Amino acid sequence: MAVTIKEFFHPPTFTYSYIVADNQSKQAAIIDPVLDFCAASGTTGTDSADQLISYIKAENLELQWIMETHAHADHLSGAKAIQQQIGGQIAIGARISEVQSVFKSVFNLEDEFVADGRQFDRLLEDGVTLPLGDSTFTVIATPGHTPACVSYLIDDALFCGDTLFMPDYGSARCDFPGGDAATLYDSVQRLLKLPANTRMFMCHDYAPGDRDYEFLTSIGEQLEKNIHVGGGCSKEEFIAMRTERDENLKMPALILPSLQVNIRAGDFPPAEDNGTAYLKLPVNLL
């Protein structure tokens, strides 16, 4: 194997972050890092980010990329906290500007916040590649859960963000702004055309039915067993299932703080004149 992949689980938000290291050059990428956050007190913590940094240092890796699969709604990104410690360029799908534009309006953000993706170091279009030593990530645009969702393919490893979950949990919700079930179905079909032995690394797992948490499956397993898209499920069936299911889902607990930070690449809003940064709650808007 040309690359080594190490997973890190964040139990409070059921998120998997990954470090991908090119074995030859020791160049590394972090995918979907988490910033710890207590909504009750408004305090942040870097225990999770520090675990990733410790691994990078212990393995003598050189961090090149901090890659987001999308603007997460369930956890704050640790991208900026990690970049401030050990560098790396923060990359996300180019359509993040659409997500920024929606939430700039929702949160009535300051004029200086420009919804064109400039808060990130790299904006990724479908099909572009990111080098990692002798290896290469290929970006696959996989909109549907959000417009800016991307998946990352390196060798036989696919980081699919919130397109699909483990086969017994199904697929991502499509009811956030800019989300669309038909679009997600098309994105998933694209992924399912990859070789059956392609390894799929999950962004989340919720361990239904009391099984252990898992992060790894394959395209072949998804084709055969995924409860939402496996067994040749039609687009019409998928849209009907997804629409009905999404109507009954609650908002993620951290959606409001998460989006305010994640559309800034993991930064907080500018401090106010007392030196403190604040996050907002829009009252009766959503």
Ligand SMILES: [Fe+2]
């Ligand atoms: Fe998500």
